[in-house]
Amino acid sequence: MRTAGGFDTDALARLRAHRRWSVFWVVGYLPFGFALFYGGAPPASGAVILMAWLVVGLWSLFRLRLHECPRCGLLFYAASTWRSTNMSMPFTGHCMHCGFDLDSSDLEPIV
Numbered sequence: 001m002r003t004a005g006g007f008d009t010d011a012l013a014r015l016r017a018h019r020r021w022s023v024f025w026v027v028g029y030l031p032f033g034f035a036l037f038y039g040g041a042p043p044a045s046g047a048v049i050l051m052a053w054l055v056v057g058l059w060s061l062f063r064l065r066l067h068e069c070p071r072c073g074l075l076f077y078a079a080s081t082w083r084s085t086n087m088s089m090p091f092t093g094h095c096m097h098c099g100f101d102l103d104s105s106d107l108e109p110i111v
């Protein structure tokens with residue numbers, strides 16, 4: 001849904017949710033690995049599970065990179081599809097182009 005000013009609130013909700021999941025997959029990798037190791041998981045299956053976790057985390061980061069900014073419409077975390085990426089992703093909440101803050105409630109479009 002778009003606000004009267006053309007701000008895409010659905011895209012904002014999707015981006016926020018995807019960002020949370022990406023942080024979960026990236027930050028959770030190490031604690032999950034330790035839990036498997038110290039929890040006594042069989043080494044072979046533990047390694048397979050960790051590799052699957054890593055693949056999901058990397059896939060989540062790749063998909064997050066393709067999100068468009070709800071305010072300016074450009075890629076939120078990348079200069080362009082095949083160019084540089086914001087290296088602090090997915091932990092930053094600011095658009096690489098217009099500086100829109102994901103945690104702010106300011107839904108004003110660019111003037």
Ligand SMILES: [Zn+2]
Pocket residue numbers: 069070071072073074076095096097098099100
């Ligand atoms: Zn933007």
